[in-house]
Structures are given as structure tokens and as C-alpha cells.
Amino acid sequence: MGEHLSVSTGELDGFEGLHHAVKGSHVDVMQLERGKLRGTLSHVGIGDFSLSIGTFNVGVRTQRIATDDKLIIGMLLGARSRVTHWAFDMQPADVLVIPPAVEHDGVFQSASAYAAIRFDLAEVPAIFGGEPRLSDAETWQEKNHFRANDAIGMTAADRLPQIVSYLAQHPGALSDSSAEFWKRTIIDCVTATVVTSLPPDDFGHLPSAMKLVRDVEDYLHAAGTRPVHVSEICAMLRLSRRSLHRAFHEVFGMGPVTFLRHKRLCAIHSILRESRPGDTTVTEVALQQGFGELGRFSQYYRLLFGEYPSQTLGYAV
Template sequence: MGQVLLVDSRKLDGFEGLQQAVHGSHVDVMQLGRGRLRGTLSHVGIGDFSLSIGAFNVGMRTQRVSSDDRLIIGMLLAAEERVAHWSFDMQLNDVLVIPPLLEHDGVFHGGSAYAAMRFDLNEVATLFAGKARLSDPDTWRSRGHFRADIESGAIASRRLVRIMSHLRDNKYGLTPSTADFWKRSIAECMATNVASSLPPDGNGWLPSARRLIRKVEEFLDDAGTRPVHVSEICAALGVSRRTLHRAFQEVFGLGPVSFLRHKRLCAVHSILHQSAPGSTTVTAVAMQQGFYELGRFSQYYLAMFGERPSQTLGIAAVQAAEDEIARASRFEPGPRTTP
């Protein structure tokens, strides 16, 4: 079950550690700032897809030769001083696109932190489904710099860090279906900041909301209990994220993200309610259904069901014990009477 997820996390003690700043890609590094470099570097690999997050305390010069055949999309998470890639001056949460087989040149004038995902260009249509421009591989064939929206950029940055933290600490591994969900979730963080720099989509066509919702629910029924990302629905049904959102708002009064979260909460509840005592944990089930912020998950769960997930699991254990007692009592002889 855990073979899909590969994790590597280490502390940096010297600039040489940043030569593997992006998982699977070699970077030439030169230290610019004075002092002993300290930092951290973490990689999560999901198949051929990877997410890397690094942080360091002194200025650095980075160069990458044109030997990498994968697309790299990076985000600046923190910077004490100026950061420039090629001729682009980066601000916090900005996104940088490094196409396959293109040389890269970056200068960090002080301590900084970054996130970078690396994957095959052929996966673009899947990972960015529902976003017409972003799902087109041609969008990513030239180097680019996308200025992040201040509010949404900060949210996307925090989500990336939390996703990395929870995947890194995950002891339960990933199934193929949950691995796909996490890849889409990581891509969504990057896409948020890219989309904020693009002109609005002029496609305003909206099919019948109820007909579209019916197709979505049929798709979810076929998916079973595995978590489903919004972009997967957009790809399968050939609709834009905007169209999907408007349909859900019209029919349910809430967006597709909230709807899917409610559905995943219901799946967790059913699994916990039906689980045999000692067969699973709340954490394992929550991760399987795509919840990585366990504190927030517990809040959602309590608000929706009026009980904590541990209580649901406990109720299952009590019910199993009562069922066992009931079964045993059926075979016990009743009180004997004397004539």
C-alpha cells in the first residue's frame, strides 16, 4: 500500500545539499552570503511526480543545465531579500515555470524558502483539468513568471507546506487513487497563483445545472469511496471549473469543493461506523479520504455529525460488543423449571 509514496527529508549543513533542490534534477549551486548554510530539504515522490520544499539561511546562486526533460513549476515561499530568476524579480508566492530542457538561472540574495513540483508534461491535461489554458501543454513550453494574488497566494503557500508536512509524516502509505488526489491537490496550489495572473476565461456557457450535477453524481458513484478531486471531475466531464461551480451553487447552494468535502466526511463516518474494533484508526481513514489537516478535519466532522470521529469509532466498538453479547445469549439455555 505504501509503495506509491516515497519520502526523503533532511537537514542541510552546507550548500552542496541544495544540488538536489528539486527531486530528480541536478542543480549547480554557489553560496553568495557569508556564514554557514543551514536549512532543510524535503521531497515527496508520488510515482514520477514529485514535490520538493527547501529552506536556507544565506544567499545562493543556482544554475541548472538543459538536461531535464520534465516540467518544473516552483513557488517562492519566503525571502529575506531580493530573489530573481532569469530577468524576473520574484515576490512572495509568485510562480515560476521552467519548461523541459531549458537552462535556468536564479539568484537568492538572502535566506529563502521555495516549493517545486516536477512532472511529465503529458500530465498537464490531467493535473490542471477544468482550466482551459492551464490544461494545454503549450502553455508550459516557454519559461514564465506568474504574479500571485496577495490573499490567495498566501493561502496556496500555506497549503503546500501543510500537504508536504502531512505526506512526509504519513505512516499509512497511499493507494493509487489517493495518490492521484494528492497530486491534484498539490497542482491546485500552483494553479491558483498562475490563474490569478491570466486574463479571465471568456467561455460563459453553462449547461443545465441539474443535468450536469446528475453526471457528476454518476461519476462519484462509479468512483466508490475513494476521494475525488474537482479537477478530475472537470477532466472526466469536459467542463470548466467555473461552469461546475455555478452549477453546484444553483443546485446545492454551495461550491463543488464543499460538496466533495461533505461527501468525503460521510465516507469517513461510514467507514468508522462499520469498522471492527482495532482494525483501523481515525488518522488512517482520514488520510485515505484526502484529509491532511487533522485538526480542521475534526472540526468539520464535529460540525457535520455532532460527534467526534473517535466517538463514531467507539460507537462501532460498543455496537460490536453488544452484537456479540446478543449472539451469545441466543445460545444460552433459559432457566429450567421443575414439574
């Protein structure tokens, strides 16, 4: 598993550390504000996919000329002053698209924090298969800026550093399928702003809600016990998020994200019931099923089953 998932985090001691602000890329950096640049830089690698998160305390100017065919999608996590990329004025949680082989020019006038994911254009159809407007690689060939939805964007901006922290604490605890789930979760955080920027897709034929839900459940059954992200379902079944949401609300009275969370909680309950306390831990099982914030996971679990996960594990014989 160690070859599949890698996590590194370190302290910045000078602007030179930002030369590798995005894993796999080289960035030219010039310091703009006076003072010793301090900060942190973290990288998560899952196969050829990477997430980079950086924070720094003084203003810098960044320039990058791509030398490969990787797509970079960035999010501004926070900023004390003005941030511009090309001609785009950025606000916290805004998303920036940097196409392959396109020069990037950014100015951070003061302390800032950012996140950036980097992956092959060839992965776009699999990631956005349920959104035809996004699944075409040509869509990502032009630089672009997406203004964040206040609620969704800031939730994602807050969650990304937490995910890095979770994975850094348990670098060897994930199976390949769990690592793939976390990869989709990271991509979902960064690109949620892009998806919510699309106009409604109410045109066209919508399959009956019950049939659509049955198709999803058949897919989940075939997946077995591994965690399945909602973006995987949309991509594999060629469904938009809105179509999926409407169908699940009609059938179950809850959205697909909540439904999938309940399914993962049920899988954890069964695993804990069948395990011995000395053979596994609640933390290991939760991470395998895509739960990183263990306090919130425990609340979800207790609300659904009326007991804490540690109690379920303790009941195992």
C-alpha cells in the same frame, strides 16, 4: 504502497546540499552570503511526480540546465530579501514556470524557502483538462511568471509544507487512489495562482446547472469510495473551475470544493461506523480520504455530524 509514495526529509549542511534542490534534477549552486548554510530539504514522490521543498538561511545563486523532458513549476514560499529568476522579480507565493530543456538562473539574496513540482508534459491534459487554455502542452513551453493572488497564494504557500509533514508522518498509510488525490492537491496548491491569473471564461455555452451537477454526481458514483479531487472532475468532464463553481452554487448553495469535502466526510462516517476501534484509526481513515490536518478535519466532522470522529468509531459494534 511504499513503491507508489515516497517521502524523505533532511537537514542541509552547506550549499552543496542544494545540488538536488528539485528531486530528479541537478542544480549548480554558489553561496552569496557569508555564514554556514543551514536549512532543510524535503522530497515527496508519487510515481514520476515529485514535490520538493527547501529552506535555507543565506543567499545563493542557482543555475540548472535540464537534461530531460520534465516540466517544473515552482513557488516562492518566503524570502527575507530580493529573489529573481531570469528577469522576473519574485514575491512570496508567486509561481514560476520552467519548461523542459530550458536553462534556469535564479538569485536568492538572503534566506528563502521554495517549493517545486516536477512532472511529465504528457500529464498536462489530464491535470488541466477543464481549462483549455492550460491543457495544451504548448502553453508550458515558455518560461513564465505568475503574480500571486494575496489570499489564495499565501494559503497555498502555507499549506504545502504542512502536506509534506502529514505524508512524512504516515508514509505507508495511503492507497494508490489516495496518493493520486494528494498528488492533485499538491498540484492544485502550486498552480492555483496560474488558474486565478486567467481572465474570466464567461463566453460560450454553459450547460444547465442541474445537468452539469448530475454529470458530476454520476462520475463520483462511478469512483466509489475513493477521494476525488476537483481538478480530476474538471479534467475528466472538460469543465472549467468557474463553470463548476457557478453550477454547484446554483444547485446546492455551496461550491464544489465544499460539496466534495462533505462527501468525503460522509464516506469517513460510514467507514468509522462499520469499523472496530482495534482494526483502524481515525487518522488512517482521514488520510485515505485526503484529510491531513487532523484538527481541522475533526472540526469539519463535528460541525457536520454533531460528534467527533472518535465517538463515531467508538459507537461501532
